[in-house]
Amino acid sequence: MILKVSGLRAEAGGRALVDGVSLELAAGETLALVGASGSGKTTTGLALLGEHAAGVRVTGEVWRAEGGVAYVPQHPSSVLNPVRRVGGVLQEIARAQDGGARVDGGRGGGARIGGWGSGARIGGWGSGGRGEGARVEERVREAVRRARLPVELLRRYPHQLSGGQQQRVVLAQALLLDPVLIVADEPTTGQDGLIRAEVIEEFRALRAQGIALVLLSHDLAMVRALADRVAVMHAGRVVESGPAAAVLDAPRHDYTRSLLAARLSPRTATPQATAPKPQAAVPQSQDIAPKPQAIGPRSWAATPKPQDTAPEPTSAQVSAPSAVLAVRDLVAGHRRAPVLKGVSLSAAEGECVAVLGRSGSGKTTLARCLAGLHRPASGTVTLNGRPLPRHLPARARDVQYVFQDARASFDPYRSVSAQVARTAVRLRGATPQEAAAKARAMLERVGLDEPTAARRPAALSGGELQRAALARALLAEPKVLICDEITSGLDALVQASILDLLDELRRDLGLTLLLISHDMDVVARLADRVLELETT
Amino acid sequence: MRRRRGFAVVLLAVPLVLALAGPWLAGTPEPRGVSFAAGGLLGTDFVGRDVWEQVLLGGRSVVVVAVLATLLAYAAGVPLGLLAGLAAALAGRRWVDEVLMRPLDLLLAVPSLLLLVMLAALLSPGPAALVGIVALIGLPEVVRICRAAALQAAGGTAMEALRLQGETWWRRAIGYAGRSMLPTLVADVGVRLVGALYLVASASFLGVGLAPDASDWAVMVDRNRTGMFLQPWAVVVPALLIVALSVGLNLTFDRAAVRK
Amino acid sequence: MNLARYAMRRVLLGAVQVVAVASLVFVLTEALPGDAAVVLAGDIPDEERIAQLRAALELDRPAVERWAGWLAGLARGDLGVSLVSGRPVADVLADGLPPTLALAGLTLLLLVPIAVTAGVVAAVRQGGPLDRALTTVTVGLYSIPEFALGVVLVAVFAVRLGWFPPTAVGAPPNLLEQPALLVLPLVVLLARPVCSISRLVRAGMVNALESGYVTHARRLGLSPWRVRLAHALPNALAPGVQQLARTTDWLLGGVIVVESVFVIPGLGTLLNDSVAARDIPVIQALCVVFATTTVVVNLAADLGAYRLAPGSAR
């Protein structure tokens, strides 16, 4: 037994976030915690580490076996030290492990009560044998390889990495720890299909080594591929748990059923969407697709294969009849590397163009260029034939960008609803009262109730913040909305409703959408056309 | 915890109460005696006045002038530092940073002694001038510290999100960057206040601001130093009051920072 | 942004700044009441005598002309001669520089570890008795004026106990030859900056220790002190580095009180004397030295600030 939890309860401000959760996990076992956004997965996951967010009180019993616990948090950017090169930190961890191993004389001894203790190890970090340097080097290389992180990124600071790359750094950190238990909170949301599949393979390998895994995820395909057992959470309680196959294929609880049933159907109205696409253009869809035999009748098998419905990708140029947004020969990069080498695209009013590409291929960079946050080296961006204003507030009235990292995009000191409302005040000239009302309504539409939104960002779940960020952008009533992985943290039900909302806005208000996503289902559901960026 | 709060509160309350109520408590001035002699509650000072009476009279100007000067330095320095820091973090605006900081560098590079002598010669003495001078000398440092703190806050995604909301500069700077560097400022202000206090004292020696025999704790400490071993109270009491004031302030600020 | 290019530009700008400061100081000194002649005349300010002194010192030439002459000299590396003593300014500076450098260097050497340690320890024990004791002691020391601290320390440790020499009167020009001389001045010099820097470090540390990356670093099996020093501290340093730069600036140019209490004839005393004597060439040369250090120190601090906030260097 690696982990035993009973009667776990977390409360904040008299409200239970998690209640009565009991879990058990044996070595080499994988437990998936699924459930709606805001259902308490992250809170539970932290509790397994003996941690909790500020203002949250946790009671109950958690017993953990001796040995390291690795944690892959939901928001990698918030746990990466901004002033440390990622490689340096990895080396440091490896060195601490090395020293720790010598001090401990090996790990995995007798079990002890973990309780809430932090279980901090005294790792020597000064001394080291002759071989230590090489050994550390070797371990870091190994972890980085397993996390699919290119070695040349190790010299960078976190802010110089793409969202997916940051996530892989955090993953590499976890792999270095040589743990007995890994708690992974949405470990692949930022990854393209290929890497995601590889990471899933790595997790399988870990499992084979006897490492227990707690997987908190919305990604049912991954759950299906990895989990031995599944626990379904709803409103802070485990409503159903059992062997993966049983729960996923024969859910007993209503909520589980609806969660599994909610899946995305492609739009039918858009003619472009029907065009067949070449297989090679979206290879990732192939890879993420779970093995046919694992797919239950009522779930993904019924979903049309993405490649059947995905719109036509064009890697260099997409043109539309009456382009609202037109990008021509956009070249952009960072100091260290060129990223975009001549990207052109156009989108008509009410059209949705999906931007695809491997993690690190420059999707976010492109989006930031359009939003005016990144200055391109060359190329033009026009809206209705006119170049976009350089002045950011003027531009922001027309083009809004929903950040990939929702948590980082909020001011931690003010309430979420207040921050959301400011968009209407600043960009639409609303009075504070009007803005507050508008914000309330919009937050309602994305599924956030008033008390939740009235809290500070730290007290919202990842998915909740993603929705708040979307609401904030929508209040600007922009002509063009750029969505950077806005559904990665959402469960299928909420995801569907969000996509419906976007679809509605697009149809009714002629909102032009630029959709960045790794999720082919989302692309298939919403996009008229696809732009694929090549990895640089 | 209550006992601890008591400590900080007492430290702060004694000088503040003396400063505010002192002038009412001080009676009519006694005739002067021999300088640095015993007699009265705390003996006499460098010009033979009663030290206790001077202590009672001397808090108000300390509190008023030093606090005003520090506030003024912050009122001017924080926006400038924020402006520079936020601009420095923005690729297109770095010139704003340069335009603000390089002239301030000049001000920093001019020895403050020269500045003081100079201003003493040019300005008519008076508390207002003094507040201005002390603020001016503290300004570049405040700006630099704010700039460094703002730079850290300004690089983040949250700042970009605010810009995309069309948020005003003030809201971004004060509301967000300012808020996130508040602990830094709070740590700095408590210390800077003391610096201002003694600058006031040395300025008075050069003929700026307060009269050299003004009833002011800092001036008292400065002027009575020659008799430090002869009549220690004339130095020790006002110095202790200043120490209590600043330690009390800093401890209180620390506690406030914890509560947030 | 390319930091090397930025630094290059700042260095060039710095040269301009130095000349600007020297010119500004020239104007300031000109605007000061009285000139070297008046000061030299002292308590017999006979007008005729002052006029003669002025002529002898060439102070009767127009200010612009003297300024231009000085600039031309500077370009050739010639700092001129002191109005009062007639010695070459370079010699005068060369006398004052070593004690100042010795004091400043040693102070900084001790200051950084002490202040950072105090700040880190206070932050780690935030709200505890140790934190409060550290705050009380450092702020308390800070609130005692330098001269009072200096005089009391000398009275106790030098005069009464005889552990250290009370002053550096008659000491060799190289103070490092007699380290005992430097103990008390160093203590006094440290008293103030330790407080201001450690308070800033503490504030930064308190913030950093609460941040996600520190929490995460703890999860990664790093030792607690490693987490504090290698992960939290770098994020806590930025304002402290600025304050350190100011302190360096102050140490290199403004420690007049300590210099006079301990009779260390450094640049601060020199500045004080030459301002009092309106010895413009010396003041100018000193300001060139001070401005250069300020520019260099500020540049270093700014590069530090970028390094400590890499996210902003986009």
Added chain:
Amino acid sequence: GCTAQPTGGAASSQPTRGGRLRAVFAGGGAQESLDPHLANLFLEASRSKAMFDKLADYGTDVSIVPRLASRWEPDAELSTWRITLREAAFHDGKPVRAADVLHSYARIADDQRTFRAKANLALIDLPNSRAVDDRTVEFRLKRPYAEFPNVLAAFGAYIVPEGADEFSRPVGSGPFTFGSFQPGRSLLLKRNPSYWDGAPYVDELEYLIAGEESARVNAVLGGQADYAHDLTPATARTHEAAGRMSIVRLTNSGMQAFAMKVDRPPFDDPQLRKAMFLLADRSQMIDSVLGGAGQVGNDLFGKDYLYYAADIPQRTPDLEQAKWLVDKAGAKGLKIQLDTSAAASGFLEAASVFADQARQAGLDVTAKVGNKDTYWADVLNKGTICCYRSGAMPIETHISQRLLTNSTTNATKWARPEFDALYDQAVATPDEAKRRALYQDMQRTLHGEGGFLIWGFADWLLGTSPRLRGVANAPANTLDWARFDKVWLG
């Protein structure tokens, strides 16, 4: 009398030879120079006297005592003075000759230069003065002048070897010879074994510099120095009883005054000046400003000096009369700015205490702190009343430099033809008793309606280590003050 009383118990011990005497003074820095004619600071005056000699010097009562000049004789009209030099030699072995004297005076009086003693020597008609022989100089004066010996003793009128114009390694005739010099730090001198006035007791004399008073005191307390010049009364009182340092009080060293300008309102009104004289509580000033270290003044310069008008009764404070006079002068509530600065110790305190006293008499006096470096030039012509002080000098010199219509430093703007005439008469009077009477007349006038409110005479305070003996009690600037050839280390 020309020999001062050695102080305290020191008198009893027998002088011993040897050792290095370290004397610490304020001043120095960039300003210091070894040129004796440039001497300005106390430090420089003392150093000059250690290495050089004047023809004459001030005795303890500021009468003139012969030094290099062994004799002086005027002719009948007092316009030609014949000086006989004593047998003395410069450090390089060359004798002191008449040519050296003429060179030194010519150098001081050079129109292109601005040496301090130049004004004193202005009276000498140098081109017509001559060396009678090697040891006799004949000075021709521009007009008859009975007080010519005062000139010989003037501050800075040192005799340097003929041709000397550069003083990086000074050669003089004084008791000490040059050793080494570090500007701003120290000057080391060596005993001159063949000094004409008897070789010094100490082998070496080192001048050290510490601007801060506490540093000078600490240097003595910590055994780093033996003689600290210029202490404050408070320090003196602190250490007097402790035994680690002896305090030497050079009584009657410094005149402390307020200078009222009599040529402009409000002090052109003699009644108001009188009121000021009466409202001043001098003993309170002595207590509060000087910490008791001084004696009250009677608005006359040179207490106990030669020709001092000691029989004029001492003024005592009379607030009622002062108020009445203020009213009468129509000055009740008058705003008066009292100029002061840190130019001399005690000024800020004096201004503060006096302003208080004046307020009690109904005058609204406020102290205005000026720039200390340019204070003397600032107050010479501007303002109405300022703090003033003076070191020791003959009463005649005080009058000629400060109280004549054409005086260069006339801080009270006292300009009266009849007073000038009295002075001219006095200095042309060979008979000393008559001269004394004339000086008395002048002083009576000044006491009655002059511009100087001379409230006290401060002690000059020295700190010496217990092993230093033989320090004389002589007012600052006189011969025996800061004189190190007659002291010894016990």
